Amino acid sequence: MSERSHLRNFLLLWLGLTVVLEVVVVVILGHDIPPGSMTNDTRAQHDVIVTLTAIALPVLAMVWTYLAYAAVNFRASADGPLEDGAPDRGNARLQIAWVAVTACMVLGLAAYGSIDLLSGAGSSGVGSGEGPNPLAKPANAGKALQVQVIAQQWVWTFRYPAYGGVETPMLEIPVGTDVEFHVTSLDVVHSFWAIELGVKADAVPGADNVAFVTADRTGSFQVRCNELCGLWHGHMNTTGHVVGASVFKQWIGGQESKYAGVTKQLPPYSTTYYPQPIRNG
Amino acid sequence: MxxxxxxxxxxxxxxxxxxxxxxxxxxxxxxxxxxxxxxxxxxxxxxxxxxxxxxxxxxxxxxxxxxxxxxxxxxxxxxxxxxxxxxxxxxxxxxxHEGNEGGAWRYLRLCTDHKVVALQYLVATLFFFFIAGLNAMFIRAELTSVHGTLFPAGNYLTLVGLHGTMMLMMMSAGVIGPLGNYLVPILIGTRRMAFPRIESLTMWLTVLAGFVLLSATLLGGFPTGWTGYAPLADEARSGIDAYLVSFGLIGISLVLVGLNIIVTVMTQRAPGMTWNRLPIVVWGFVTTSILAVLSAPVLAAALVMTISDRTIDSTLFVSSSGGSPLLWDELFWFFGHPEVYILALPGFGIVLEILPVFARKPLWGYKLAISGLFGVALMSFMVWQHHLFMSGINANLRPFYMFSTELISIPTGFIFLNGMGTMWRAKIRFTVPMLFCMAFFFNFLFGGLSGVFLSDVPADTLLHGSFFVMAHFHYTIMGGLVFALLGGIYYWLPKMTGLKLNEALAKAHFWTMFIFFNLTFFPLFVAGMLGMPRRVSSYNAALHNLNVFVSAMAFFLGLSMLLFLWNLVYSLVFKREPAEQNPWDSKGLEWQLPSPVPAYNFERIPTITSDPYGYGEPGAVPVADFGGVPAGASA
Amino acid sequence: MSSTPGMALDHEPAETIPRNFAVGSKVLASAVAIFFMSFVFAFFYLRALNTAHSFREPHVNPPVGWGIAILACVLVSCAALEAGRRALANGPSTSWRVLGLVSWLVALAAVALQATEYYNLHFGATDGGLASVFFVFTMWFAVFWLGSVYWVETLWAQSLRRPSTADAEIGDTARLLRPGADAALTYMYMMGATGIVAFVLLYIVK
Known part of the structure; x- marks a missing residue:
């Protein structure tokens, strides 16, 4: 077979496999790709992951097709004498084209990711921990409900500065409201992962890490520690709830009165806390 | 020095x-x-x-x-x-020179023969590789139940840490040590490394590092995994000291190996060995060495900071007294990201060296491959903060690191183009080394593409620190480097030992390993996307079936590795069938020497006349002129 | 192990060892420089973060006099070896022996001074970020400086030794002295530069 027909056959097979993969993975399975659609952040993440998958599949198909095509068509005869392949050492035009195409893909991906992070569908940092001075925030960030997430080995507690600085082991947030998580730690590095909310932010002692989310519907979500924090890291989880606004008001009021005695004993609300470290002697 | x-x-x-x-x-x-x-x-x-x-x-x-x-x-x-x-x-x-005499005994001593050091390295790193692999089996056994009841929580974390640290340490040393030390002097046409005593020292430090790390089990274990995050490392029991010392030893060893290889290639190339005749695998080792020399000192500095926090009570990582845990994160990942390319570049080199031999074609795009290796090496110093996307460091930097991380896929892509170009209209012989090389491309593709997901901050917000990451780097390190290393072992071990390996066992090993590797790690991408964080002993009950399946496949993967071990023992200890001088019909310089290569490598320092890739070229000359002494005459 | 009695092996080019010294010392010096750059990074990082406002506690005042004394020893040692290396152009002369000895003794004095300084400080490693960086940086500087001490000593001792029959195998010892001194100086200049950076950051900038 000539070089040209090899090339044509390969390209057709690649195209065919790409179409099949795109249809199966993106069109049929695409809707079920995590992390679901509970919040603005998860919707943004879902869209990005589906887009990246759609871009990755042709690359995957290319290498698969190529390996299979080479294995079938370019194999030496089993018991014949030693034969040599075509002795070409490179093709400048193809190499330049390859660099150009991959460079365009990379630039496109980086631009897409940056735009999505800073001003995309989520428009609030897509739920990632953005440090103390977040660049991307919701339009009415000033009115967001502040919830402080305090990590310590191996429990989560949550503090609501707008409600008397009450600290509770339960996490509830109202639906349809911008929520501003302030994540910090009292001992080692943890990471706050509210899976169905699409929020992930490391909890670093002495640091304030802000992440935003707006939930679209009510329901419950898992919270897991996502950074190895010692013995019971795997068990450092809890369940949070997204509830209606009135339910939330009622719940937080109940927490305020329930923990009123504790709140008095707590240090005043602050973005970071410095408990005395345990020292050797 | x-x-x-x-x-x-x-x-x-x-x-x-x-x-x-x-x-x-x-x-x-x-x-x-x-x-x-x-x-x-x-x-x-x-x-x-x-x-x-x-x-x-x-x-x-x-x-x-x-x-x-x-x-x-x-x-x-x-x-x-x-x-x-x-x-x-x-x-x-x-x-x-010293210690080069004494038959088998020299394998247990300081020996300055680079071929002896290479075999010492191979045995030592494989020994620890199998121990670390056994730890992986224990980890998978724990994860067959939702709440992990097989091991006490502390022991489980120690297993996780030992597996990760041991694998990282031994795979960093385990390619450049055996194959680098063996191949670099022979392929550039010299008789020794530049600093043979240092070469031997690096090998014995690697052995010591392995045993020191294992001693963590006697000192209460360590809870930090291979990343040693402060201040968890500050407050951990003394097992962490074993982690710090052993990782430090490997760091020193890596710097010295890198130094040795860089100097050897710079100063000791045979006449005629110009830079564009240097075999691509040597380029792979050179770029790896550059990474080792420039990144491992940062690891050493971070480790001594933790040591001083634990001994003289400094507060470098204690935020209540003017330190910060983020300092560890930055220093560790400044080392850590180049480190993961220390675990990739030798694999690239090996694969591109072996492909032309079995494709019977010249290496396609030699200069592109070199620029790929250097591009990856240099860019790997500019991407480390993608490990800290969620950590709350200055978030305004994230678009830059997103960009630089995605940029690194361009030079990585070169390697794929080289491989595909070399296979185009080839005459492929499906030997075991070739199978491993083709599997390398298959596996590394998943590793590379999943890396693009992780580099993208919105997608990374879901995937960061989850089993997706774990699957990603197992696809690059195990699916990439380990497959390339095994290909390299099957390819060069006959030369190193002068003995044949059993081909039927090798093929059985390849196919079982390839299949069960993919069945083990592909589902873990899904586990990560569904919300399973790394290094946990307890997970969502909905993921139970998936984990049981993965564990079962992992055990088969472990059995497959036993086939490899059995092949080594059977072929090298019991069967001992002498290998031919050039069983693969390779044009490589090493294959023109007797098997095993004599202590002095070359009777006359050869004059290099060509690169070793002239397959099928009408005017191709032999790779070297041996000065009138016919190749292999003194075998 | 195979051996072929009577077979003549050609030697590698004679300039290989000096070139190995030259390249090797540069690579080593860059690796060690990067090790110390990590401490420089730590200094600026913690100083910028200033967590809990305790990077620099009020009583943490590294004594400048000690710093100058240690740095002076380091630099004088480098200068003496540089002068000695120039004297080596005429073979291992008396002036080389004197300068080499001076370089070695002053290098040793730097370590002794550093150890004495620790006993005369009014703060400890626990007193905040600056104090921590101070101790880690100076301690590891002293440890790596001991490498220079050793290196200068070996050069000096080597030049005292009379050529013996055993040396015939390795060729002309004196020929390797100069490349050895060059290599040692590459390392020591890097250490000198690191010492200056350490002094400026830890004693002056704070």
């Missing part, structure tokens, strides 16, 4: 009797190291008694660390590495 040896590597005919146990060898080194540990531990307990709760316990950091320091000195002294430096103090001149 002073331990350079002579240009002369004259074979000596007088073979001394088998050394006694009292000589400088691994036995005396072990005894001295253990004695020195107890001695150092006592001294440390005296020095540090005012800062610890309980002296002479296994939790006295000053005593443990000083004990380990003494043990290192004892080990090195017991192997005879101090003889030459002490001689230098008294003005003994530069030089003298």
């Amino acid at each position: 002073e331990s350079a040896s002579l240009p002369v590597s004259r074979p000596r005919s007088d073979s001394p009797p088998l050394g006694s146990l009292l000589g400088f060898n691994v036995v005396s080194a072990t005894l001295l190291a253990i004695l020195a540990y107890y001695f150092g531990h006592k001294i440390g307990a005296v020095i540090g008694h005012h800062t610890v709760w309980n002296t002479s316990s296994d939790q006295d950091d000053d005593a443990v660390l000083i004990g380990m320091g003494f043990a290192i000195l004892g080990w090195i002294a017991g192997l005879g590495f101090f003889n030459y430096p002490i001689g230098r103090i008294f003005g003994r001149p530069v030089a003298l």
